[in-house]
Amino acid sequence: MVPDTVRGTSVLRSAQFLRLWTATTASGIATWALPFVLGLAVLSRSLTAVELGVLLAARTAGFLAAVPISGVLADRYARRRVVLWSGLISAAAAPVLAAFVGESLVLSAAAAVVMGAGQGACRPAFQALTAEVVEGDQRQQANAAMTLSVRVTTLVAPGLTALLALVVNTQVLLLGIGALWLVAALVPPAGTGQVSRSGTSFVAEFLDGVREARRHPWFLAGLGALTAVIATGYSATGVVLPLVSRDRYGTEAVLAGALTAYTLGALAGALLIARWRPRAAGWTALAGLALYGFAPLSLLLPVHPFVVLAAYTVAGLGIELFNVPWFTATQREVDPGKLARVSSLDFLMSYGLAPVGLALIAPAISAFGATAVLVACTAICFAAPALAALTPSARDFGPRR
The missing domain is CATH 1.20.1250.20 (MFS general substrate transporter like domains)
Structure with a gap:
């Protein structure tokens, strides 16, 4: 018997899964919140529409660059470690973005690239970590619980974020996104997968x-x-x-x-x-x-x-x-x-x-x-x-x- 995997009638009764669910929910909220918060910055005239487009494109570029690399890393090393470093990278980029948004487009775009890279890096690792933490007959319920949290977030969070924007500025909201990435990095449980290092190149492993x-x-x-x-x-x-x-x-x-x-x-x-x-x-x-x-x-x-x-x-x-x-x-x-x-x-x-x-x-x-x-x-x-x-x-x- 493996003590760290989810068993029983309901996946929601497992502390291991609840930790995983909390981390994936935090990463989902942080991923959704960035373009919304930057959009609010345009409404408050802290950003122009052109600058918003550049920052969102930079984030997308970071995401696309990191996804295939993360897939290899998450199969080569412990999935929990890849989630940790992905979340920490995005969390570290948040205060940089907060400091330079509306001030330096180059530096804020660089921070957006890094944050997008962290976002892209965590996605394959979370998928693989779910398979390690949750038993096969419970995975459909687990995946449904995770997507349910994302949908609730997209339904409720816009209004709450808009209300927060009335009392705090864009920089504070961006720091809040960084805090969410810290939760995503630090909360997940350890997986049960075995580390396998083939010694081949990144390209060869991705093609595999x-x-x-x-x-x-x-x-x-x-x-x-x-x-x-x-x-x-x-x-x-x-x-x-x-x-x-x-x-x-x-x-x-x-x-x-x-x-x-x-x-x-x-x-x-x-x-x-x-x-x-x-x-x-x-x-x-x-x-x-x-x-x-x-x-x-x-x-x-x-x-x-x-x-x-x-x-x-x-x-x-x-x-x-x-x-x-x-x-x-x-x-x-x-x-x-x-x-x-x-x-x-x-x-x-x-x-x-x-x-x-x-x-x-x-x-x-x-x-x-x-x-x-x-x-x-x-x-x-x-x-x-x-x-x-x-x-x-x-x-x-x-x-x-």
Whole structure:
């Protein structure tokens, strides 16, 4: 018997898991809070819109650079150690960013790069650490609990942060983000994985992770579908939804309502999938991912605003019906010694390419019109998961049991 792993009827009764949950929640809040706090700085005229764009791009660059490196490190060394140093790096960058934001764009951008690197480095390590701390039959509930905390944060935190901004300045809020990263660094429990150092180069070890991913056709198919949906559906939400809210409905309430509805739908999805064990888990997850197609579809048609809200609720529900089984299957099927590298490939391809979609959708609208772009986004969101479901092992995200 391994005393440091989670056993029993409920993962929430484990002190080990609660420590892990607290750390991942802190990192999730810190990750979400940075662009929001910097956006508040623009409203208070501490930053310009151009400076905000530079800082967010710098953070993204740090994230993308660190993810593949962290995947190798988290498989080469103890996952707990990688989480520790990732959190400490981001925590150390926070006071530097607080000191120079609005004063020196070069130094604040450098701090944003470092903070993004810490954020990117912790993601694969947390995924692999979860597989070490939580027993297999409890991982779906554990992943649902983690995503639930993220959704609650995105629902509640904007209002609380805006209220805090009335009494403290941007610098204090940035220092608070640094404190959250300290929690993420110091609180997690130790894992049970064995350290394995092959002595080969970083590139060779990362490519070994790619070969492991290729051993699982369901993973490649699902990752392709997820990347396509994020690059198109998320981009439609980020760029077209504000335009539709303003031009078609003449109010920002539709934009705010749709984003809130999406979060509420995701909360419902996380609660549902925490207990539900569908027989064809992979097909169910891919069907949930396809539900995001209703979001750009609702923007395409001149419908009542409540139809848009309903579409975004369904999209949020579906994305969690995909996320939780996806993470759980990856932790179950992938070789434990290569899990962090495969997870880094997941984050690198799906969320790493999201900015590319955002960058391309505005020129595409200018060239082809919003209607054509939304039709394309809708078709891709529905078609990509359907094509992924044709992969034989996609039915259960792994061999049938």
